[in-house]
Amino acid sequence: MFETPRKSNNVRGVWSESQEELHEMQPVSAVDTSSRAKKKKKKKKPQPGGKRSVSAPQLSTEALPETVSSESLQGECTLNNNDEPIVRGIFQIGKRSYDVVLTVSRVTWTPIQPETPTGDASSQRKEAFVELKDVFAVKVKRRRTVGQQSGGTLLGITLFHCKRKGAKLKDHETHLNNLSVDHCEIWFKHLKALLSGFQNRPKSLKVFVNPTSHKKEALRVYMDEVAPLFKLADIEADLTITERKGHVLSVLKECELDIYDGVVCVGGDGTVAEVAHGLLLRAQMDAGRDTDSIFTPVQAALPLGIIPAGSTDIVACSVHGIRHPVTAALHIIMGHRQPVDACSFSSLGRLLRFGFSAMFGFGGRTLAYAERHRWMPPSQRREMALIKTLANLKPEDCELSFLPLKPGTDGAQEQTKTRSRKDVRDSEGGSWQTTQGLFLNISIMAIPCLCSMAPRGLAPNTRLNNGSMALIMAGNTSRSDFVKHLKRYNSVNNQFSFSFVETHTVKAVKLRPRTQGCWADEVSEDNEESDSKSAPIISSDGSYPWNIDGDLLEVPSELYIRVHPELLTLFGENLEEAEESPVKCSCI
């Protein structure tokens, strides 16, 4: 029976169609995109490779098996030239018959039209095609009675391919109908052989789903929107539903990674951070790196796919330009890869974790407040945290040192204000600049950090893999000016054009808070509100809250942040701007 995992109750009358391998009789779960496929527009394209004079009366599918033999349909296998037909034949697509040609790069179909009485070839031969690089599965289509598990009448073959609309990828089906088994077998074999040539496409994946992310929808998102596509693409997915914080880390430390072609996480930014950290930590363990010293990290062994199911999904948005699970799944299936820079965060010479972004001051305090109120619904918790932290807005007294990227490489956007600083030369030849003072917020970001609240990114001046980090320092100012600065993230105006904001393109940052005990004092203010089960352990020893990729990290002393170019590969593509319409935060 034709199973539609997204709409599993979709029974289409007495007869239904199944997609399966030609000689394997187990039915597979196909993705129901039929309603969307109907709306498909065919693209006009010039005819490839020479003239074709197919001018025959329109053929019905029923007539094809007898009239179209495999000989007349079979082309020579000529894989040298992209435009050279490998196989050519007649299929019914929709209600019309088409002359269909397979080359190494595409499947092209042209409607078969009767000759005009004057013998002219019709001028309206609209050609359509699908590039093989966009095809992720080919299946045999059969008609079966309800309940029939195998066999059934062969109807043709179906191509599953992805279509792009802006940053969004969507799955589509093209049904090539022909009742001839020989004919379909030839096409099926050729298509399978060509698709197996895409070596970048994963065959086996380790998948982590965080069932607690955001609105607890990650498992549903995976089961309904992603798993059916993986199955269609013949990808074996080894699923772990995480049971606690740290679960991913313990699995990644121990498991055999060689058997996988990639790791996938389904959840929010905290889940992404844990998986990225786990993958990078495992790579250091395998390479024998001592992470309790200043070391040069090795790259992660496997690419990471991110299926967004959180509330902000900053990393997914930065790499896909959109929060759309199907787009993310199709990037994984098609094997699109994007190297990204990552940071290491260390304190007192010991590695604390790997990640992409850090916020200290306002960003750290807001997250700490939200974490202590986990019992609240997510959006309410975030708004409340923002309001409370703004109401208690306090500058942090810090000593900040940074190692700028070499002059001339990417410093054009920098905005340096009047803060005094001293320069110290680094052993690598760079020049550390040190400044002291009061800061409301300090952000250090290796990726643009796109999200719906900041469509151009929290750090629009950096790129996914430009080998640098954006350092954004918001100095002490009035609350109203700081709110104006925050609001600009959501607008077209430059959020950095304030006298109290400084930006730098850097390779490394050291930050040492100089205020004693302020964080512990603040925690005690609302201790009575916190849920003892879910509240993080907040020490009163003067440690400071950092927001590292949306995860709360408490650091008692100096934090040392270094960027490592292209340390991790993500499944996806480099996009400069989020596609989603900006979301206004109602509380500011």
Ligand SMILES: Nc1ncnc2c1ncn2[C@@H]1O[C@H](COP(=O)(O)OP(=O)(O)OP(=O)(O)O)[C@@H](O)[C@H]1O
């Ligand atoms: N079963 C579980 N129970 C509790 N926490 C878990 C579980 N599985 C994973 N976690 C942890 O939950 C944390 C938060 O995950 P995640 O970021 O995906 O959700 P979120 O915070 O709701 O989403 P967002 O960051 O987008 O708001 C992660 O640090 C992860 O380690």
